[in-house]
Amino acid sequence: MAIIEREIEVMAPMVATPTSTYGVLKRPVAATGWRAWVFTVDHKKLGLMYGVTAMFFFIVGGVEALLIRLQLAAPNGKVLNADLYNQMFTMHATTMVFLFVMPMAAGFANYFIPLQIGARDVAFPRMNALGFWMFLFGGIFINLSWFIGGAADGGWFMYAPNSGPVFSPTHGIDFWAFGLQITGIASLTGAINLIVTVLNMRAPGMTLMKMPIFTWMMTVVQFLLLFAVPVITVALFLLSFQRNFGARFFDVAAGADPLLWQHLFWIFGHPEVYILVLPSFGIVSEVLPVFSRKPLFGYPFVVFSGAAIGFVGWGVWAHHMFASGLGPVSVAVFSLTTMAIAVPTGVKIINWILTMWGGKLVFSTAMKFSIGLIVLFTVGGLSGVTHSVAPSDTQQTDTYYIVAHFHYVLFGGGVLGIFSGLYYWWPKMFGKMLNERLGNWNFWLMVIGMNLTFGPMHILGLQGQPRRMYQFTEARSGEGLFNFAFWNLVASIGSFVLAVGILLFLINVVITARNPTKSPLDPWNSRSLEWMTSNPPKEHNFDVIPTVHHLDEFFHRKYEEDPATHTMRQIATAEEIMAEQERNADAHIHMPSPSYWPIVLAFGLPVITFGMIFSHLIAVFGAVIVFFAAFGWALEPSTAPASDFETNNSAPSTELDTVGKS
Amino acid sequence: MTDTTAHGHTSSAGISNVKLGMWAFLGSECLLFGGLISTYMLYRGRVTGGPRPSQIFDIPFTSVSSFVLLMSSLTMVLAVSAAHKGEDRKTNLWLTVTALLGATFVGGQVYEFTAFYNEGLGFSTSLFGSSFYTLTGFHGVHVTVGIIMLMSLVGIFKRSEVPGKKAEVVEMIGLYWHFVDIVWIIIFTLVYLIPV
Numbered sequence: 036m037a038i039i040e041r042e043i044e045v046m047a048p049m050v051a052t053p054t055s056t057y058g059v060l061k062r063p064v065a066a067t068g069w070r071a072w073v074f075t076v077d078h079k080k081l082g083l084m085y086g087v088t089a090m091f092f093f094i095v096g097g098v099e100a101l102l103i104r105l106q107l108a109a110p111n112g113k114v115l116n117a118d119l120y121n122q123m124f125t126m127h128a129t130t131m132v133f134l135f136v137m138p139m140a141a142g143f144a145n146y147f148i149p150l151q152i153g154a155r156d157v158a159f160p161r162m163n164a165l166g167f168w169m170f171l172f173g174g175i176f177i178n179l180s181w182f183i184g185g186a187a188d189g190g191w192f193m194y195a196p197n198s199g200p201v202f203s204p205t206h207g208i209d210f211w212a213f214g215l216q217i218t219g220i221a222s223l224t225g226a227i228n229l230i231v232t233v234l235n236m237r238a239p240g241m242t243l244m245k246m247p248i249f250t251w252m253m254t255v256v257q258f259l260l261l262f263a264v265p266v267i268t269v270a271l272f273l274l275s276f277q278r279n280f281g282a283r284f285f286d287v288a289a290g291a292d293p294l295l296w297q298h299l300f301w302i303f304g305h306p307e308v309y310i311l312v313l314p315s316f317g318i319v320s321e322v323l324p325v326f327s328r329k330p331l332f333g334y335p336f337v338v339f340s341g342a343a344i345g346f347v348g349w350g351v352w353a354h355h356m357f358a359s360g361l362g363p364v365s366v367a368v369f370s371l372t373t374m375a376i377a378v379p380t381g382v383k384i385i386n387w388i389l390t391m392w393g394g395k396l397v398f399s400t401a402m403k404f405s406i407g408l409i410v411l412f413t414v415g416g417l418s419g420v421t422h423s424v425a426p427s428d429t430q431q432t433d434t435y436y437i438v439a440h441f442h443y444v445l446f447g448g449g450v451l452g453i454f455s456g457l458y459y460w461w462p463k464m465f466g467k468m469l470n471e472r473l474g475n476w477n478f479w480l481m482v483i484g485m486n487l488t489f490g491p492m493h494i495l496g497l498q499g500q501p502r503r504m505y506q507f508t509e510a511r512s513g514e515g516l517f518n519f520a521f522w523n524l525v526a527s528i529g530s531f532v533l534a535v536g537i538l539l540f541l542i543n544v545v546i547t548a549r550n551p552t553k554s555p556l557d558p559w560n561s562r563s564l565e566w567m568t569s570n571p572p573k574e575h576n577f578d579v580i581p582t583v584h585h586l587d588e589f590f591h592r593k594y595e596e597d598p599a600t601h602t603m604r605q606i607a608t609a610e611e612i613m614a615e616q617e618r619n620a621d622a623h624i625h626m627p628s629p630s631y632w633p634i635v636l637a638f639g640l641p642v643i644t645f646g647m648i649f650s651h652l653i654a655v656f657g658a659v660i661v662f663f664a665a666f667g668w669a670l671e672p673s674t675a676p677a678s679d680f681e682t683n684n685s686a687p688s689t690e691l692d693t694v695g696k697s
Numbered sequence: 698m699t700d701t702t703a704h705g706h707t708s709s710a711g712i713s714n715v716k717l718g719m720w721a722f723l724g725s726e727c728l729l730f731g732g733l734i735s736t737y738m739l740y741r742g743r744v745t746g747g748p749r750p751s752q753i754f755d756i757p758f759t760s761v762s763s764f765v766l767l768m769s770s771l772t773m774v775l776a777v778s779a780a781h782k783g784e785d786r787k788t789n790l791w792l793t794v795t796a797l798l799g800a801t802f803v804g805g806q807v808y809e810f811t812a813f814y815n816e817g818l819g820f821s822t823s824l825f826g827s828s829f830y831t832l833t834g835f836h837g838v839h840v841t842v843g844i845i846m847l848m849s850l851v852g853i854f855k856r857s858e859v860p861g862k863k864a865e866v867v868e869m870i871g872l873y874w875h876f877v878d879i880v881w882i883i884i885f886t887l888v889y890l891i892p893v
Contacts, residue, residue: 282827
């Protein structure tokens with residue numbers, strides 16, 4: 036697996052087997068079957084694993100959302116009781132934020148950042164695998180609580196002191212806090228890994244301002260994660276110490292300040308919303324130029340506005356707390372910073388529109404989702420500006436107006452961007468194109484469903500329906516145009532339209548998988564480096580590491596400006612560029628070898644946290660697993676040395692025989 | 698960990714992957730300790746029961762153990778320097794001394810925690826107790842992890858099976874060690890020296 040010998044015409048990689056033992060176990064070597072996935076350190080496989088797992092949690096979170104909407108479809112809903120309803124909305128938010136959007140973005144980043152910067156893998160391939168397994172085990176750990184006494188029920192921001200043992204006596208919040216701790220470490224390792232990858236491993240000639248825009252936005256996200264995750268780590272530790280070890284942090288009787296949690300949570304939580312939406316901004320900034328047949332308008336402005344969002348995103352957290360009595364100075368300052376952050380966001384929207392302006396628009400499904408994002412995110416952005424006005428926000432706090440706002444930005448922004456990316460990059464990842472007709476239905480049902488679901492929530496919220504209300508009565512639902520029952524029913528119907536739209540996507544995936552038609556090498560006439568390799572990419576990504584001369588390098592290898600007419604004319608096809616690369620392919624490409632240790636180490640963590648809740652003996656056992664896995668890891672080189680391989684190919688050479696005996 | 702040449706790449710930022718990764722991690726750690734220190738500063742005067750900070754802190758004792766920890770940064774520098782010169786025996790020696798100094802500090806902390814506990818400051822006694830033990834405990838765990846890494850390095854070097862460049866690894870662990878020391882200077886000043 037790890038050494039790929041290339042001959043001029045034969046493309047099959049030869050499987051190499053490490054012969055000596057490092058640490059405790061021999062290295063895994065399977066190139067096919069489940070072992071090839073479980074022990075892989077390949078960024079593309081891990082990217083797909085992130086994507087599939089995130090999709091699974093998307094369905095889980097979606098079912099939770101549908102149950103919430105069923106409960107609220109009519110007055111006196113009987114689907115869920117109050118307790119279960121609390122768990123449902125808490126876990127819906129937790130699942131969608133931490134187990135769907137974040138890992139989906141991590142999947143895209145894993146898959147495409149190395150391809151976009153012309154690298155063969157990430158900087159720390161095993162740490163990459165560790166990140167995925169920690170995310171998976173953390174996600175499973177959080178959801179285990181459903182089966183062990185009930186899930187967390189304090190809302191996704193888990194305000195103190197409501198999250199204390201007095202008000203939430205089940206273990207739900209313990210599972211929640213420890214599980215998020217594990218997924219937090221996963222995000223942290225991912226952030227370190229991708230930052231080093233982007234800073235250190237770009238192809239020759241690719242300066243920062245020649246980097247594809249998606250990579251740029253993901254880099255900003257990784258910096259946000261790097262600095263935001265430790266803050267929630269502290270908050271979660273304080274909460275766990277209080278619930279499990281008797282600390283007093285949020286014990287008001289001991290003089291604790293409940294606002295401590297709110298500050299820590301939102302110092303993490305506000306950068307977090309940009310962590311959720313910037314990946315989609317990156318995707319859209321890739322998709323719009325390709326389907327407008329124009330370069331991205333104002334690339335440096337899109338880059339710097341992304342970075343500006345990353346900076347200003349740190350100075351707005353208290354706008355989540357206007358109703359908590361911060362005092363007029365704090366409220367005024369955070370109002371102003373919140374209005375200010377609308378500026379770089381607006382810059383992006385203007386740039387996207389001007390990218391399309393005068394372009395030869397191709398309305399593919401990916402393009403439709405991108406345009407959908409521009410429109411619906413702008414709606415959510417505008418209601419966001421109304422929150423920055425503190426007096427108005429005080430009216431809106433904890434009403435459905437807030438629910439409407441953040442679903443427009445996170446669903447209309449984040450999720451539509453993700454679907455745009457899925458349709459755009461599907462041929463790159465799987466070598467087949469998703470069905471465009473079904474994609475059209477998928478898009479329209481999702482857009483109509485989302486507006487039916489979240490649009491009425493503006494009205495409900497301004498009418499005063501509090502969020503997290505588990506029932507409303509006929510008598511109090513009002514009359515005429517502002518009837519609670521009517522708009523709640525509309526929202527519930529909308530949520531099922533939305534669900535059908537997403538179901539169509541899953542059907543599309545199955546149909547595409549069964550369809551034998553392969554996609555062309557460069558189906559969309561794309562611009563960036565990830566398209567300069569086969570579909571799906573080879574294990575080593577590029578036969579030759581490209582030397583970069585332009586932003587949109589791939590485009591400039593295909594097209595050249597005609598000096599007479601100042602129009603672009605084609606000078607090469609993607610197939611020709613690919614063939615050229617294969618002719619000059621590097622002979623010996625050493626790829627990082629698979630490893631057992633990431634999954635073993637990651638498995639130790641939930642064992643520790645499980646033990647923290649139930650029995651410290653189990654925690655010790657988990658710590659032993661982590662300790663030995665760390666040692667096995669440290670003693671094993673990332674890329675097995677050349678002397679450590681014997682090729683299974685044809686006749687084994689005598690030279691390798693002696694290596695085996697010695 | 699991997700070295701930059703593994704994928705046929707030169708380093709764009711002029712610093713190896715492991716070191717850049719460690720710098721990024723330490724950046725993140727700043728926010729971790731920032732959160733813990735803020736929590737302590739908010740709660741240090743809030744004593745509803747049990748002793749107040751000024752009643753239990755033994756500043757001369759903690760000053761001595763702080764000095765020991767700071768000296769370990771010096772020996773760490775000597776270890777890095779020896780590793781760069783390729784002097785294996787000296788590297789191992791200074792790494793061991795660094796670990797011993799670190800262990801002395803952790804030993805002092807264990808003694809101090811025991812003494813405070815006996816004087817009536819438990820983890821659950823007051824907000825001051827909870828936030829004091831959490832902050833200094835987190836720092837102590839960081840030092841302990843550092844000691845484990847140092848001793849593992851010594852052990853691995855003796856078997857001479859360390860993957861990657863030796864000096865690079867020593868330097869990376871050194872970055873971590875110095876960071877933990879610097880954090881202690883801040884904690885010592887804010888927790889012990891500035892009166893409530």
